[in-house]
Amino acid sequence: MSSGLSRRRGGAKKTSDNGDDEEASLENGVSNMSLNNSTNKESIRNPESKIGYDPRDDPSMNNEDKYGTKPFLTLLEEVLLLGLKDKEGYLSFWNDNISYALRGLIIIELALRNKIRMVNDPARKRFELADRLIEVVDSTMTGETLLDEALKLMKNDDENLSVLNWIDLLSGETWNLMKINYQLKQVRERLAKGLVDKGVLRTERKNFLLFDMPTHPINDPLPKKKITARVLNMLTSRNVILDYDEKYFPSTLEWKYLRTVVLVCGCSAANVLENVLVDVNFDMRDQAFIRAEELLGNFSDFPFIDKASSVGFGMNLNSEIDREVDAHQGFEMNLEVVASVISIFSKMDAII
Structure with missing residues (x-):
């Protein structure tokens, strides 16, 4: 024994x-x-x-994927950050557009990460961009909760739906009772909590007469300053020269110029562009709004329209965008998705 x-x-x-x-x-x-x-x-x-x-469990393999460096902040988080009041930590109570705009940015973010694209059917050209069907091409998770939740809904759906249909479903703007549960809920609060986890915001509780509400004031002002500077550069500079940052906006990031264009279009659709232009003089502010309208028009179709700016800004932008498109051959169906969402943004007042 x-x-x-x-x-x-x-x-x-x-x-x-x-x-x-x-x-x-x-x-x-x-x-x-x-x-x-x-x-x-x-x-x-x-x-x-x-x-x-699971390769996502290995930190050494989580910085880059085959589609380039992952951005530290998503387009949704950047737009939300520009809309937040720095000290108060909440959005304007009168802003009804931001929720719908954030759902559109989810679609664009998934397209730029090559998770979804337009269905490559020659008959699609008979329809408007927003009415063309999209499909999932890569269902692996991104690590961003809202993006993964939307991607899972698209993957599990039995049929291919249009870009406009998906934005409506994710927003809860639908009469289809069978898909009412597709709505992404508490998007702004969840984005704010994600920014808290990333160290950009912090959480506080404030009393509003009859109830307490969690707010998220700025914890680290640097990201918002850099995002604001990038938007101003796009809207008020004769030549757009992006300022790179190793953490928040690295030079190895894919679609740097196109992402900045989408950021401006998202801010315009979400009615937060005024926050960026608050310190700009009146003449420059008017020209910046004109330039934002031009970007919405120029990038609401694909191939992207090459039009000179009437206010003389962004003279090198189209050549930079063309260079990015040429570097991503076979990405045309993804860019159609981007253009379709921007076309919806350009008609937001009619949709809301």
């Missing part, structure tokens, strides 16, 4: 009266344990191992 126990503990040898055998058994056991530990660590890093493995 004791010899059986010794075999389990020590390995191959039986215990004897000699203490050397016991030491050898103990060393055997320790070496086996260390070997198993090193094998397990190696298995975690090796996708071909039989042990369950």
Whole structure:
């Protein structure tokens, strides 16, 4: 009985009266344990191992994917951040457009990450961009909760729906009772909490007469300053020269110029562009709004329209966008999705 126990503990040898055998058994056991530990660590890093493995669990593999560097802040978070009051930590109570605009930005973000694209059917050209059908091409998770939730809904739906249909469903603007549960709820609050997790905002509770409400004032002012500067550069500079940042807007990011155009269009649709232009003089502000309207018109169709600015801003923008498009051959169906959402943004007053 004791010899059986010794075999389990020590390995191959039986215990004897000699203490050397016991030491050898103990060393055997320790070496086996260390070997198993090193094998397990190696298995975690090796996708071909039989042990369950998820590459998203490895931090060293989570910074970049095959579509380029992931942005630290999504387009939704950037627009929400520009709409928030810095000290109060909440959005304007009179802003009815931002919720709908945020759902459209979800569609664009998924298209730029090559998760969805337009169905490549020649007959699609008979329809307006917003009425063309989209499909899921990559259902792997992005790591962003709202994007993954929307992607899962699209993946699990039995039929391909149009861009406009999906924005309506995600917004809850539908009479289809079978799909009323497609609505993404508490989007603004969840985005704010995500920004808290990223260290950009903090959470406080404020009393509003009869009730307490959580607010999210600015914790780190740097991201908002950089986003504001990027939008102003796009709207008020003769030549758009982007200022890169290793963390918030790296030079290795895909679609840098197109993302900035979408950011401006999203701000315009969400009625938060005034917050960016609050410190600009009246003449420059009027020209900036004219430029924002031009961007909405120029990028609401694909191929993108090459029109000179009537106010003389962004003279190099179209050449930069063309360079990005040429560098992503085969991405045309994704860019149709981007253009379709911007076309919806350009008609927001008629939709809301």
